[in-house]
């Protein structure tokens with residue numbers, strides 16, 4: 259591969275007081291990365307330098323630039339987005355943690371939408387300290403959909419053959435039942451099916467749909483949504499020749515390993531899908547946003563303030579997020 263043919267991957271800095279800089283540095287230390295892609299950290303060399311020293315990491319070098327077109331395909335790049343020296347308070351949630359995380363995300367999105375970078379890999383943010391007049395969203399997923407002008411996207415957690423999407427995402431549990439509508443499930447199923455074909459190269463994907471109620475309602479004894487909404491909806495997909503099955507009672511479905519028979523699982527709400535996913539795949543898991551005009555992946559963990567600055571953060575999920583972004587780019591190219 260020519261150096262200049264490598265995909266350019268924007269990596270957002272995340273919360274600078276969290277494990278985000280640590281997992282970025284450790285993931286980028288992997289010698290395979292620079293051979294396969296051109297990474298650009300959107301943030302500031304001062305932040306990486308601070309963590310390199312704090313964690314006593316040697317031999318981590320990078321090329322600093324002020325404009326994206328100065329990047330080097332032979333080196334790890336850091337795009338300096340600010341001159342400020344930030345007061346780093348490792349393991350604490352501060353206004354600065356949110357402010358600089360947002361500067362990084364905004365620039366990466368602008369560059370992705372302009373086609374200047376091929377994908378974005380986001381390091382973790384704190385959903386509380388990033389809130390501002392400019393950012394009134396529950397997470398990257400919601401922000402990225404709005405910023406890129408799509409009315410619906412899908413949070414899809416991925417670890418090799420295990421893929422778990424959610425119908426409702428970052429909303430209070432009290433709102434789940436009313437938000438799980440036929441229209442919403444159909445939209446999410448459409449994004450999921452398309453993504454499995456285009457992003458994951460699966461020609462005829464098998465999708466499992468989980469029930470909303472305990473035991474998928476037990477024939478209407480525990481809630482009526484599974485019987486009255488989910489069963490007919492799934493039948494409509496089957497009638498169109500799609501391999502969509504369910505509704506499955508979530509506990510037994512994961513408990514007996516049935517998930518292994520499907521290319522993807524659609525859960526009705528965040529914890530229904532993410533608890534089994536993270537139990538099975540926390541270290542390697544990647545959070546992918548399907549349905550965006552650009553590729554966006556992320557590690558499946560958060561800011562982990564409790565271990566920040568202690569050199570305890572496992573960077574595997576961050577590294578997998580970089581590799582999955584590449585794989586999806588390749589699959590999209592082959593599909594088109």
Ligand SMILES: NC(=O)c1ccc[n+]([C@@H]2O[C@H](COP(=O)([O-])OP(=O)(O)OC[C@H]3O[C@@H](n4cnc5c(N)ncnc54)[C@H](O)[C@@H]3O)[C@@H](O)[C@H]2O)c1
Nearest residue numbers: 381382383384385556558559560561562564565570571572
């Ligand atoms: N991609 C993202 O931006 C993202 C993802 C998940 C959570 N979050 C946010 O992060 C904040 C903290 O969330 P949380 O406490 O629920 O989850 P968390 O993932 O930050 O931490 C959960 C537990 O896992 C441990 N852990 C997390 N990542 C680890 C790693 N790489 N290596 C070793 N141990 C690790 C932590 O120390 C903690 O004990 C919240 O604001 C949440 O919204 C952001």
Ligand SMILES: N[C@H](C(=O)O)[C@H](O)COP(=O)(O)O
Nearest residue numbers: 397398399400545556558559
């Ligand atoms: N629900 C995600 C997870 O637990 O991995 C996480 O909160 C990140 O969400 P965004 O990608 O929307 O920030």
